[in-house]
Amino acid sequence: MMTGILFVLLTVAIYWGSKKLYRYKPNVLLSPLLITPAVVICILGFGHIPYSSYDAGGRWLGKMIGPATIALAVPMYKNAAMLKKYALEIVAGVLGGWIIGVASALIISRLLNLDTSLIDSLLLRSTTTPIAIAITNMIGGISTLTAVFVIVTGILGSILGPMMIRAARIRSDVAKGILMGSSAHAAGTHKAFEFGAISGAIASIAMILTAFVSLAFVPWVMTHF
Incomplete structure (x- = not known):
């Protein structure tokens, strides 16, 4: 459970940081839509972290799609x-x-x-x-x-x-x-x-x-x- 929460916080932190960077230097290649998944993938890949471990927390972000739609x-x-x-x-x-x-x-x-x-x-x-x-x-x-x-x-x-x-x-x-x-x-x-x-x-x-x-x-x- 704690691992899942950490991954949620990590993803949010990466997105927040990339958004700050994009505001400072607007460039399509620095878009949070591109930077966030790229950084997460690198962390999982280089850290040899299975996706199932990340998804234990990451899926809670997916559950926010409903409220986001409304x-x-x-x-x-x-x-x-x-x-x-x-x-x-x-x-x-x-x-x-x-x-x-x-x-x-x-x-x-x-x-x-x-x-x-x-x-x-x-x-x-x-x-x-x-x-x-x-x-x-x-x-x-x-x-x-x-x-x-x-x-x-x-x-x-x-x-x-x-x-x-x-x-x-x-x-x-x-x-x-x-x-x-x-x-x-x-x-x-x-x-x-x-x-x-x-x-x-x-x-x-x-x-x-x-x-x-x-x-x-x-x-x-x-x-x-």
């Missing part, structure tokens, strides 16, 4: 006025981005003849982690792979998103927020705040709506396709 309602409530003001743009952007994302994942998966469980996990790569894991468990995907796909998507989105915005000469703060929030979830939302408060708020809403759209339609997609 907490997503908070930013929606805080930004209700903005959601009403740009409702049409946000909904259209989120739905368009979600359809393209799911379609591209399905096409690539079929071309590579991937296993169904891998496809299930890949479809959720643009969905925020709590809901992605919840849906994966519902449709029979591999939650650990889903988490990896989500992290990789977030990091790549944080890098490629701003490049796309500059290349396409996107000026609208609303469009920037929708792009970052719907394609790169929390990591993209964090990056969107660097463009301005409006972009960040819109990205938060887009991220949550993308998650809810995935929750509603991904199980149906997997049943029919």
